[in-house]
Amino acid sequence: MDPRITELAERSATIPGVLRLGGGLPANELLPRAELATALADVTSASPDALQYGTARGSAAIRAWITRRLADRGAHVDADRVIITAGAQQALAIAGSMVANWRIDVGDATYACAIDAFAQGGAHVVRSGGDVHYVIAGVSNPHGIDKVDRIALLRTGDPLIVDEAYAELRFDGRVPRPLLADAPDRVWHVGTISKTICPGLRIGWLIPPPGALSAALQRKMALDLQTASISQAAFARFLATVDYDDIIARARMVYAQRAARCVDAIRRHVDGISITEPEGGLSIWVETLDRGDDVELLETAISEGVTFDPGSSFRPGDTDRICMRVTFSNLAPELFDPAARRLGRALARFRQLPRRPRTISQRIAS
Amino acid sequence: MDPRITELAERSATIPGVLRLGGGLPANELLPRAELATALADVTSASPDALQYGTARGSAAIRAWITRRLADRGAHVDADRVIITAGAQQALAIAGSMVANWRIDVGDATYACAIDAFAQGGAHVVRSGGDVHYVIAGVSNPHGIDKVDRIALLRTGDPLIVDEAYAELRFDGRVPRPLLADAPDRVWHVGTISKTICPGLRIGWLIPPPGALSAALQRKMALDLQTASISQAAFARFLATVDYDDIIARARMVYAQRAARCVDAIRRHVDGISITEPEGGLSIWVETLDRGDDVELLETAISEGVTFDPGSSFRPGDTDRICMRVTFSNLAPELFDPAARRLGRALARFRQLPRRPRTISQRIAS
Numbered sequence: 001m002d003p004r005i006t007e008l009a010e011r012s013a014t015i016p017g018v019l020r021l022g023g024g025l026p027a028n029e030l031l032p033r034a035e036l037a038t039a040l041a042d043v044t045s046a047s048p049d050a051l052q053y054g055t056a057r058g059s060a061a062i063r064a065w066i067t068r069r070l071a072d073r074g075a076h077v078d079a080d081r082v083i084i085t086a087g088a089q090q091a092l093a094i095a096g097s098m099v100a101n102w103r104i105d106v107g108d109a110t111y112a113c114a115i116d117a118f119a120q121g122g123a124h125v126v127r128s129g130g131d132v133h134y135v136i137a138g139v140s141n142p143h144g145i146d147k148v149d150r151i152a153l154l155r156t157g158d159p160l161i162v163d164e165a166y167a168e169l170r171f172d173g174r175v176p177r178p179l180l181a182d183a184p185d186r187v188w189h190v191g192t193i194s195k196t197i198c199p200g201l202r203i204g205w206l207i208p209p210p211g212a213l214s215a216a217l218q219r220k221m222a223l224d225l226q227t228a229s230i231s232q233a234a235f236a237r238f239l240a241t242v243d244y245d246d247i248i249a250r251a252r253m254v255y256a257q258r259a260a261r262c263v264d265a266i267r268r269h270v271d272g273i274s275i276t277e278p279e280g281g282l283s284i285w286v287e288t289l290d291r292g293d294d295v296e297l298l299e300t301a302i303s304e305g306v307t308f309d310p311g312s313s314f315r316p317g318d319t320d321r322i323c324m325r326v327t328f329s330n331l332a333p334e335l336f337d338p339a340a341r342r343l344g345r346a347l348a349r350f351r352q353l354p355r356r357p358r359t360i361s362q363r364i365a366s
Numbered sequence: 367m368d369p370r371i372t373e374l375a376e377r378s379a380t381i382p383g384v385l386r387l388g389g390g391l392p393a394n395e396l397l398p399r400a401e402l403a404t405a406l407a408d409v410t411s412a413s414p415d416a417l418q419y420g421t422a423r424g425s426a427a428i429r430a431w432i433t434r435r436l437a438d439r440g441a442h443v444d445a446d447r448v449i450i451t452a453g454a455q456q457a458l459a460i461a462g463s464m465v466a467n468w469r470i471d472v473g474d475a476t477y478a479c480a481i482d483a484f485a486q487g488g489a490h491v492v493r494s495g496g497d498v499h500y501v502i503a504g505v506s507n508p509h510g511i512d513k514v515d516r517i518a519l520l521r522t523g524d525p526l527i528v529d530e531a532y533a534e535l536r537f538d539g540r541v542p543r544p545l546l547a548d549a550p551d552r553v554w555h556v557g558t559i560s561k562t563i564c565p566g567l568r569i570g571w572l573i574p575p576p577g578a579l580s581a582a583l584q585r586k587m588a589l590d591l592q593t594a595s596i597s598q599a600a601f602a603r604f605l606a607t608v609d610y611d612d613i614i615a616r617a618r619m620v621y622a623q624r625a626a627r628c629v630d631a632i633r634r635h636v637d638g639i640s641i642t643e644p645e646g647g648l649s650i651w652v653e654t655l656d657r658g659d660d661v662e663l664l665e666t667a668i669s670e671g672v673t674f675d676p677g678s679s680f681r682p683g684d685t686d687r688i689c690m691r692v693t694f695s696n697l698a699p700e701l702f703d704p705a706a707r708r709l710g711r712a713l714a715r716f717r718q719l720p721r722r723p724r725t726i727s728q729r730i731a732s
Contacts, residue, residue, distance in 0.1 A: 006583070
């Protein structure tokens with residue numbers, strides 16, 4: 001990630017009145033605060049375990065829950081193969097570091113911090129033709145639609161890093177069959193509760209191929225010993241008191257409505273763009289034919305009172321074509337119109353600026 | 367870490383009646399459960415922030431607390447230079463990965479998972495004569511005494527990774543002046559609340575040299591985006607309601623008493639060993655002149671109903687000399703006698719066994 005983007009994100013968060021179309025945050029209104037507050041207090045009072053060291057593999061209750069849900073979708077996995085990670089991000093960092101001498105292909109655009117995790121772990125990130133393939137199943141980030149060609153992928157016989165961060169947030173509820181079910185020996189399966197429940201507990205998971213489990217577990221230990229006991233104990237308690245499918249069903253409904261409002265507002269107020277209508281997830285992928293430094297566009301947007309995620313972060317190579325990830329999940333629906341108007345003004349102003357070359361080098365070869 | 371040790375640790379935790387002298391856990395009785403339960407529930411109820419995404423750098427309140435305490439000890443650091451990490455372990459993993467092409471010297475014995483973090487991050491771990499020096503300040507782990515030769519270290523002019531995990535738990539309360547105060551441009555300063563408050567929140571910190579801050583922050587993001595918001599929000603709230611120095615003072619007293627009882631019990635019941643009497647921390651370093659596979663000794667000990675941490679994990683090279691880290695912090699004082707008796711029996715039985723060579727290769731060059 002361009003450090004200027006991190007800095008602008010931190011700075012814009014402190015400016016009052018800035019409307020955030022960046023960041024990929026789930027809706028504040030959907031965070032199950034009361035239930036988690038109770039679970040957190042309960043597990044901390046009940047025993048010392050929630051505050052002590054646990055195991056590198058993580059909570060047996062959560063691992064069993066994960067494998068039950070996968071079994072319902074056709075993938076039968078022993079719970080001992082699951083490692084609870086600090087979000088999907090750590091699962092990607094571990095998987096990436098274990099195929100570090102290989103070329104990982106990620107397509108034309110993908111989750112920005114996956115590119116960073118792979119590149120920083122020493123892998124060679126490419127747009128196509130890799131030895132390992134990274135895909136975001138069900139709903140791709142940043143595209144908002146399913147980009148996975150299952151049959152072609154399975155035919156390659158190559159290792160696959162399969163990120164299901166958004167799979168359960170398809171608006172139509174059609175969560176695809178896990179690739180893990182059909183290629184159990186070569187899939188690195190990645191999941192998370194960050195989009196469906198909350199990111200602040202930092203709970204995700206990695207199911208490595210059986211032959212890589214022991215090494216992945218050693219890697220997890222070397223990175224942070226274990227995922228926070230408090231988060232795991234509280235989430236396990238939470239699961240025993242809620243209906244997870246109800247929670248997801250409600251989230252799908254809320255996000256589908258926000259997506260429609262947001263697409264509509266952007267189409268009306270931002271000129272010279274093309275939008276992929278999302279099938280799920282938290283954001284919309286907006287493309288233009290403009291070229292330039294999209295961090296400069298972000299600066300212009302912040303001065304207009306709106307943020308977005310610069311597309312260059314998501315694109316391995318071709319980083320000077322202006323694209324934007326626009327997150328609809330954590331903005332009140334009545335704010336989409338003013339936010340889109342500000343974004344439209346920022347883009348119009350940006351188009352009048354003299355073109356400067358991007359000031360950072362590309363992170364990857366492609 | 368030898369995977370057999372991880373496996374034995376997991377297995378022994380499920381056997382009723384096994385007395386644990388391994389693991390390095392703080393005392394269950396000292397965990398501030400009531401205060402943390404309140405803090406956790408309060409911050410979750412108060413705002414969505416504790417469950418949302420935060421920044422890679424982490425909680426401003428905790429970073430300010432860290433720098434205030436360092437300033438009291440003579441090291442003046444801007445709070446923007448502090449990165450909140452998932453325990454000291456992640457701080458070590460980040461620091462290690464950023465000096466990965468160098469040789470890190472760690473001395474004759476050191477924190478087992480630091481060796482793993484450095485080695486897995488690609489560094490070359492050596493016993494002496496490295497380009498970078500890893501030291502555990504105040505109270506070394508596993509020795510339990512201060513092993514740092516400050517003057518010699520500062521004279522080298524080399525980068526230093528300084529781990530203060532146990533510095534505040536010296537029984538005499540004489541927390542040494544931070545090396546950061548005297549070598550601000552080349553110290554990677556590492557701290558944690560895992561030993562003083564609790565490990566289950568996974569809160570530690572890294573203060574990289576100023577020139578490495580931006581890269582370290584990018585590395586943190588690639589590894590897990592950020593440390594758990596819930597842990598950080600709750601700990602910040604907790605700090606506002608307690609007297610941290612009182613908490614440490616009480617811990618020092620409890621641990622000093624347990625250390626004395628434990629040393630006494632081991633001296634009475636275990637033959638043919640030498641003990642370094644600890645100046646602080648949570649454990650005792652026990653050396654023998656025996657050679658062999660200490661994982662075999664651990665298996666024997668578990669069959670006698672006691673655990674310890676095999677010394678081979680802590681020793682870069684010379685891994686077949688039998689040493690043991692014996693943790694006194696989380697065992698009720700009346701159990702030291704039976705635990706030491708079991709350990710004595712296990713060592714006696716082990717000495718009768720036919721010697722088999724260690725079955726794993728050494729992790730490092732030395």
